[in-house]
Amino acid sequence: METSCNELQISYHSRCMLHIVAILGVLVFLTTGCSEKNEQIRIGVFHVDASPPIGSPVAYAPARKIVDSLSARGVVILSDKAPIVLCAVDWLGIANEGMDRWKESLAKAAHTTTDRVSVHALHQHDGLRCDFTVESILDEYGLGGTRYDTAFLLSTIESVAKAVRHAYESAEPVTHLGFGKAKVKKVASNRRILGEDGKVKIMRWSKSTDSLAIAAPEGLIDPWLKSVSFWQDDTPLAVLTYYAVHPQSYYGEGDVTCEFVGIARNEREKALGGLPHIHFNGAGGNVAAGKYNDGSVERRPILAKRMEEAMRQAWENIDKFPLRNEEVGWKGVSVKLPLGKHLVENDLKAILASDTTSEDQKFSAAKHLAWLQRTQEGHLIDVSSLKLGKVWMLNLPGELFVEYQLAAQQMRPQDEVVTAAYEEYGPGYIGIKKAYAEGGYETSERASRVGSGSEEILMQTIQEVLKQE
Numbered sequence: 001m002e003t004s005c006n007e008l009q010i011s012y013h014s015r016c017m018l019h020i021v022a023i024l025g026v027l028v029f030l031t032t033g034c035s036e037k038n039e040q041i042r043i044g045v046f047h048v049d050a051s052p053p054i055g056s057p058v059a060y061a062p063a064r065k066i067v068d069s070l071s072a073r074g075v076v077i078l079s080d081k082a083p084i085v086l087c088a089v090d091w092l093g094i095a096n097e098g099m100d101r102w103k104e105s106l107a108k109a110a111h112t113t114t115d116r117v118s119v120h121a122l123h124q125h126d127g128l129r130c131d132f133t134v135e136s137i138l139d140e141y142g143l144g145g146t147r148y149d150t151a152f153l154l155s156t157i158e159s160v161a162k163a164v165r166h167a168y169e170s171a172e173p174v175t176h177l178g179f180g181k182a183k184v185k186k187v188a189s190n191r192r193i194l195g196e197d198g199k200v201k202i203m204r205w206s207k208s209t210d211s212l213a214i215a216a217p218e219g220l221i222d223p224w225l226k227s228v229s230f231w232q233d234d235t236p237l238a239v240l241t242y243y244a245v246h247p248q249s250y251y252g253e254g255d256v257t258c259e260f261v262g263i264a265r266n267e268r269e270k271a272l273g274g275l276p277h278i279h280f281n282g283a284g285g286n287v288a289a290g291k292y293n294d295g296s297v298e299r300r301p302i303l304a305k306r307m308e309e310a311m312r313q314a315w316e317n318i319d320k321f322p323l324r325n326e327e328v329g330w331k332g333v334s335v336k337l338p339l340g341k342h343l344v345e346n347d348l349k350a351i352l353a354s355d356t357t358s359e360d361q362k363f364s365a366a367k368h369l370a371w372l373q374r375t376q377e378g379h380l381i382d383v384s385s386l387k388l389g390k391v392w393m394l395n396l397p398g399e400l401f402v403e404y405q406l407a408a409q410q411m412r413p414q415d416e417v418v419t420a421a422y423e424e425y426g427p428g429y430i431g432i433k434k435a436y437a438e439g440g441y442e443t444s445e446r447a448s449r450v451g452s453g454s455e456e457i458l459m460q461t462i463q464e465v466l467k468q469e
Helices: 005-041 096-109 130-141 150-169 211-215 259-271 299-316 347-354 359-376 402-411 435-438 456-464
Strands: 040-049 071-078 084-089 118-122 174-184 192-194 199-202 225-230 237-245 279-283 318-322 328-334 381-388 392-393 418-419
Touching: 040 237, 071 150, 071 225, 071 279, 084 096, 084 150, 084 359, 096 118, 096 150, 096 359, 118 130, 118 225, 118 279, 118 381, 130 150, 130 359, 174 299, 199 211, 211 237, 225 299, 237 259, 237 299, 237 418, 259 279, 259 299, 279 418, 279 456, 328 456, 347 359, 402 456, 435 456
Parallel strands: 084 118, 237 279, 392 418
Antiparallel strands: 040 071, 071 084, 174 225, 174 318, 192 199, 225 237, 328 381, 381 392
16 A cells, blocks of 8 residues: 555654654653752751950950850751741841841852841850941041951851852751740849839849849740751751840850850750751840849859750750741841931030040940931831741841730731841840830930830831731
């Protein structure tokens, strides 16, 4: 039987089409496989020594010895969305252009944007400050280098960025998230003890020997230490803990330490065979250890053991659940807080130029002036949340009152909300509205650079970032 030319052509074209379909099928399979691999939730961890050289200015004196190493540590979270970086630093505070530099460097290293990078200080009082804006002002008035070691700060940021880049490249798959919590016993107490007139009667500092301050109730705190962990099936990859308290036992002589919170964190890391442990300080602006700490050398290890025990219990109380891409979300909002009325540019510059004001007074004026100028230039404060299934990780600025943290939890009562404060340190203390009429240190003109209207703005913003689509 003869075959026509048309039939041969049809047969040839049919075979070609079959080959094309087969090739397309292979390409689709390979593309889908690569896509699924790339979109799988992964986590990378980083850890860099952030201890200053001897002689560098730390919070209240030049560093004379390193008692406990300081660190910058955190995680890079990868999914089908843009990467996220969470970082905790054993420094007193990171502010203004200092925070800008941290976020820009870490964002570049993680191939993401600055609004998806959250950097927090733990606020140890024998740690460093990082603020290139204030340093520039001090330098203008002949005080450059007295409060900041710029070369070391820049070097540390560069080292952390390199570590973030490696964490991004070596990230491991995540299948489950863990959450647990435990109460911390006899560590935190509210710093502000009110009298019958509703005004602050007693300031209960980080350390206290005042019998009335010690005898007074703990006051308003958040007693829960919360633990969030990342898992690859039954293998833990990293654990993050959160607790709100000023992390000071004794300080001020230049003996650099990560304090009782850092010591507890380090011990837990050892106990879990080197499992990366990142700790964040919550909204503890008006919370400290004063009821349980007399400032003696013996108290630091006692407070550390209490923190360590709560971390252990929270770990043992972990509830694990699968984590999928669609359960990962990030939302950030940038806000402007009202300036304190005492921030008057000419007055601050007069203090800086005066021959009769002390270096401490000039330093305070420089911090005020830096925040005033940055705000007037239009710089905003970042507030953000990372949603991981039923867990919400809230990132907030400044030395924030614990009321903000407790309010955030009430906004999502069916979920678990953990709070890290001390991100943008520029505004100083951020009290609730009524606290500005109560007196006390935290809302004084020295300590706070924002006004009482901050509460309404921040509460609305917290509610907004805790409502993701």
